[in-house]
Amino acid sequence: xxxxxxxPSLVLSVSLLCGAALLTACGNDGSSSVxxxxxxxxxxGVSGNVFDLSxxxxxxxxxxxxxxxxxxxxxxxAATGTSALQSxxxxxxxxSPTSYLAGLSKGLPELSIAHNGGGNPLGIVVSTAxxxxxxxxxxxxxxxxxxxxxxxxxxxxxxxxxxxAGIFLKAHGVDPDELKWVSLPSPAADKAALVKGEVxxxxxxxxxxxxxxxxGDGVVVADPTKVPEWSYEQAGYGQAVVVKKSYAKxxxxxxxxxxxxxxxxxxxxxxxxxxxxxxxxxxxxxLPGVPDDVLSAAVEQVEWPETAKQDEAGxxxxxxxxxxxxxxxxDAKVTSDNWxxxxxx
Numbered sequence: 001x002x003x004x005x006x007x008p009s010l011v012l013s014v015s016l017l018c019g020a021a022l023l024t025a026c027g028n029d030g031s032s033s034v035x036x037x038x039x040x041x042x043x044x045g046v047s048g049n050v051f052d053l054s055x056x057x058x059x060x061x062x063x064x065x066x067x068x069x070x071x072x073x074x075x076x077x078a079a080t081g082t083s084a085l086q087s088x089x090x091x092x093x094x095x096s097p098t099s100y101l102a103g104l105s106k107g108l109p110e111l112s113i114a115h116n117g118g119g120n121p122l123g124i125v126v127s128t129a130x131x132x133x134x135x136x137x138x139x140x141x142x143x144x145x146x147x148x149x150x151x152x153x154x155x156x157x158x159x160x161x162x163x164x165a166g167i168f169l170k171a172h173g174v175d176p177d178e179l180k181w182v183s184l185p186s187p188a189a190d191k192a193a194l195v196k197g198e199v200x201x202x203x204x205x206x207x208x209x210x211x212x213x214x215x216g217d218g219v220v221v222a223d224p225t226k227v228p229e230w231s232y233e234q235a236g237y238g239q240a241v242v243v244k245k246s247y248a249k250x251x252x253x254x255x256x257x258x259x260x261x262x263x264x265x266x267x268x269x270x271x272x273x274x275x276x277x278x279x280x281x282x283x284x285x286x287l288p289g290v291p292d293d294v295l296s297a298a299v300e301q302v303e304w305p306e307t308a309k310q311d312e313a314g315x316x317x318x319x320x321x322x323x324x325x326x327x328x329x330x331d332a333k334v335t336s337d338n339w340x341x342x343x344x345x
Contacts, residue, residue, distance in 0.1 A: 040254050041070040045081050045090040049205050050287065050298045051239040052094055054116040057282035058265035067257030082108065085244060091251070092258055095242045097318045098160060101332040109245040112339040114259045115310045116266050117239035118232030118303035122164060123209025124149075124222035126201040127194050131219040138213070138220055145221045146172035153180045155190045155202035163326035165203040167229045168222060194218055206298035207290050214294050224301045232303045235325065236317025240339075241308075248343070259343040262308055269304035309341045 034040050046052040058064055059071050074090050082103045085093045094116070103110050124145070126136060134148040146169050156162035166176035182199050184190050190202035195217050203209075203222075212218040224230045232238055241262055248255050272279055274296040283295040290298075315334045323332045 035070070039065075039068045039070045040251075040257075041072060042092060042254060042258065043072045043074050043090040045074050045076040045084050045093040045095075047077070047081070047094065047096075048075050048287070050121055050207065050283075050302055051096075051117045053279075053282060053286045053299060053302070054262055054265040054269060054304070055094060056286045057268060057279065058261040060278055060282040060285070061265065061268065063261035063264045064258070067261050069254065069257050069261065082110075085110070085242065088244075091243060091247055091254075093242045095240050097237055097240060098322055098326075098328045100240055100242055101319065101322055101329045101334065103242075104334065104338055105329055105331050110242050110338070111245045111248050112240040112242050112310060113248065113255060113343045114241040114262050114308035115238060115305055115314070116241055116262050116308055118237070118305060119224050119301070120164060120230035120235060120237055121206045121224060121298060121301040122161060122203055122222075122227075122230060123206050123220045123301075124165065124168070124201055124203045125194065125209040125212045125218040125220045127197065127199075127218050128216070129197070130200040131221070136219060136221050140221055142168070142222065142226050143172050145226075146174045149201065150174045150178065152200040153182060153198075155182045155184050155193050155199035157184045157186050157190050157202075157204060160326050160328055161203045161205070163328070164230060167325060168227050171227075171229055191217075206301055207287055207294050210294045210297050211290060214291055235321040236314055236319075237321055238303070238305075238318075240310075248340075252343070256343040259308065260345045263344055266305050266308050269299075269302075270306045274299035308344055310339050312336070315339060 044055060046055065064071055074084065076084055078096065078099050081093050081095060081099055084090045086108060100110065100112060130152065131137070136145060136148055149169065154165065156165065162181065169176045182193065184193055187204040187208045190204050191208060191212055193199045194202055194212065209220045213220045228234055241259065243255060269279065279299065280292060280295065283299055287295060287298070319332045319334055322328050323330060
């Protein structure tokens with residue numbers, strides 16, 4: 001997997017998603033449907049974060065059209081994605097490795113067909129008051145940042161991102177357990193707590209940290225460009241396109257077409273700047289309402305693969321990071337039966 005760095009809860013039901021022809025991308029059995037125009041419509045589970053860009057760009061560039069595929073997006077959370085895939089509410093799921101490995105640990109028949117983004121596009125953003133007190137800027141060295149955070153109140157809305165903050169702090173000799181942590185329900189709550197002065201800083205996925213900085217409410221003092229421990233090279237973390245094994249067998253042509261389009265998009269992203277006209281257009285659809293400069297900065301923090309192909313070494317590294325790095329899925333395990341490059345061009 002070669003990379004080039006380019007610097008509330010939703011409850012789903014199969015009846016709601018598959019009840020009417022105009023609103024559905026699936027039949028009663030969860031399979032994709034073919035319209036009068038000969039195009040196959042599929043439902044795709046996305047998370048509303050920057051990792052969705054490869055799929056949005058594939059649509060923007062007409063790559064799905066070339067495969068006679070139409071896309072219906074369904075926004076899901078980490079808690080609902082796997083169940084939506086298993087129920088047939090979506091045929092494709094843009095999944096984090098943590099969610100995917102959690103599904104495998106439960107014996108679910110899932111299959112990763114493409115790798116469409118690498119690394120951990122996270123940001124640690126401190127309040128403007130904290131930044132001023134500790135003389136921190138976005139260019140402050142990582143060691144200086146970590147030492148300043150040693151005596152602070154931190155916010156996190158995810159056990160995974162809290163653990164990744166811990167990895168950063170430990171790398172610079174700071175014990176994360178010595179900090180005061182505030183558990184918050186969502187990234188939006190992180191932002192609100194920072195603005196209200198309830199926390200000195202928080203960590204979450206982009207683009208929220210960059211948005212906070214853009215709005216003048218904070219300073220992003222740590223991101224993947226400054227924290228090698230979050231990189232794909234060290235963590236083996238990223239994003240995977242996942243399907244049910246049964247769907248891959250019964251709709252192999254559609255799966256191959258989808259994987260091909262996604263690879264075309266990741267290849268484009270790996271070789272074009274984040275402010276490229278097409279990339280920016282797709283970014284606006286991926287993250288609506290986010291300023292263009294924030295979009296470009298967030299896109300640069302993802303390691304977009306030149307090819308969506310997967311390999312055993314990459315998955316071994318991912319499993320080790322999830323199990324030992326962030327302690328998310330203690331019994332995580334991936335075998336050659338759980339991923340394939342068969343559907344890639």
